[in-house]
Amino acid sequence: MKIIGYARVSSREQAENSHALEMQCDRLKAAGAEELLIDIESGSRNDRKSFNKLMDLVKRGQVKEIVVTRLDRLTRSLPTLRSTIDDLQKHDCNLRALDDSIDLKTAAGKFHLNMLGALAEMEVDRLSERVQHGWQHLRDRKVAMNPPFGYTKINDQHQLDYSPFLCLINERREISKAEIAREIIDALFSRKTLRLALREINERYGIQTFAHNNKAGEKKKGGRVAQGVFKFSPGGLRNWLLNPVLRGHLPYLRRDSDRSQIHYDTHPDHQLISDDESREIESILAHNQQFKGYGSTALKYPCSGLVFCAECRASCYSLSGANNYHKAKKLGIPPDMNYYFQCKNWRLRSCNNKKVIRMEIIEAAVVDSLTKKAAQIAAIAQTVTKPAIEPESPEIQKLRSQLFQLQEVNAIAPNDAIKTAIAQIESQITQLRYSLSKSQEINTASHELLLWAFSDAELWMNASNDDKKRVYRELIEAVVVQDGQVVEVRLKI
Structure with a gap:
């Protein structure tokens, strides 16, 4: 049986940039520790590797005594401390804390141990409270935190980072993070998927990706790792x-x-993405998530990804066929192609909606619905006059009532807690008003897009497929088909 010393510091900085860990180890060796186990983790965590190894040795009966410099080095959690003491007593293992008078063999020693554990846990809770109060103070002051790629923090505000970041040898010029960030956004607009946008940026700046190789015995983790001066995964790019x-x-x-x-609008002069671009990005990401990307061959037609079966509610896949394939091949001329949609579940024989529907029929129904909607909106716009002052929503009215009551109480008996509550309600009102205004702007933008595109349906039919895709994604929720006919065209507006 051994005497094992256990040392712990909370962070890597303490281990590398101070003598705290080295001092603990020296004292434990001087106290007779035959072996040292070390953790660089918070004392409130129960998944510490060396601590769990220590307790495993105790349960095997291989430890005579555990030596620590202070009790809080062992754990800062009172429940963990109590369960640890029970295990030590059960396996006849003593605990010695050099800076604390602890003897597990006496009732006074056990009481003293529990008291020290309770004090250590209270100190952790108080530290957590102080940290939370500090963060709340920064939030109340609207201080910028954690600037994302392309931004820096100046005078507690987010600003675009135009300082030199990379030197492009071939072009003989310096480029900033803000410029690269804008290039990433433009790459998404041009390539339409996260992975293709990343591929373009990685190739442009020579960023290599490689498969993640796991060491023996480690839990396998999928995905790829980017190596270079900056890196994004598809999920990280989406969050950014x-x-x-x-x-x-x-x-x-x-x-x-x-x-x-x-x-809202805390740094409008340093806005990297406009409101219109934001809506387009959200539309691209939502569409890709639902239909597995613009790059899919099933999504190359204007209405692809918007057609659904009325019977089983599944999406419909596109397919094509030629009326004169063999004749065209013999004569060396392009075949006369026809394009259709068909329920994907019929191919698996799990849906009875077998009949295909021509793409021209679907697009004609879509254009007809949007043209009628455009006429309705134009007629309403001519007859309805906008009120000079729009009424506030019920949610804002309720918050204003609460705000008025708090302001009256604060006028009679000023109190910091009431002032904080007033500031929070004012912030909620601002957020609600901004959200409502943005929602109205989105509706207005959709109406303007509808009126621009479908004021002349015949002219619209000659538009490019890329323009049709963008507009249909913006205005159409679903086209429902059954037995070769369009049953319903659901609009988003």
Whole structure:
């Protein structure tokens, strides 16, 4: 049986840039420790590798005594401390803390141990509270945090980073993170998928990707790793593109849906993505997620990805056929091609909707629906006059009532807590008003797009397929078909 010393520091910085860990190890050796186990982890975590190894040795009966410099080096969690003590007593293993008077063989020693553990846990809780109060203070001041790629933090505000970042030898010029960030966005607009946009940027700047090789015994992790001066995975690029900072807003607690908040237009002069571009990016990402990308061969036609079966609700795949294939091949002329949609589940014989439908029939129904909707909107616009002052929504009215009551109470008896509540309600009102205004702008933009494209249906039919794809994605939710006929055209507006 051995005497084992256990040392722990909370962070890699403490281990490498201070003498805290070295000092612990020296004291443990001087106290008679025959073997040292070391962790660089928080004491509140229960998944520490060396700590778990230590307890495993205790349970095997191979440890006579554990030596630590202080009790909080062993753990900062009171429940973990109690279960550890139970295991030590059960396997007749003593615990010695050099800076604390602890003897597990006496009742006073056990009591003293529990008291020290409770104090250590309280200190951790107090530290957590201080950290939370500090973060809240920064959020109340609207201080910029964690600037994303392309941005820097100056005077507590997000600003585009135009400082030199890369030197392009071939072009003999320097390029900044902000310029590269804009190139990434443009690459998405041109290539239409995250992976193709990444491929273009990686090839442009010589960033190599390689398969992730796992060491023996480690849990396998899929995916690829990018190696270079900057790197994005498809998921990371998606999160970056959707970051409100790029749109001129300041987000807090994005990963916490219950506590997340956004302060709008905090840096409008340093907006990397405009509102129109933001809507287009969200449309591309949503469409790719639903239909597996613009690059799919099933999505090369204007209405691809928008056609659904009325019977089984599955999407319909595109297919083609030639009326004069053999004759055209014999004469060396292009064949007369026809294009159709068919329910994908019929191919698996899990749907009875076998009949195909011509693409021209689907697009004619789409254009007819959008042309009628454009006429309705134009007629309404001519007859309806917009009120000078629009009424506020019920949610804003309720918040304003609460705000008025708090302001009255604060006027009589000023209080910091009430002032904080007033500031939070004012922030909520601002966010709601901004969201409603943006929603109205989106509707207005969709109406303008509809009126521009379908004021003349005959002229629209001569538009390019790329223009048709973009407009149909923006205005059409679904085209439902059955037995070779269009059953319904659902519009988003």
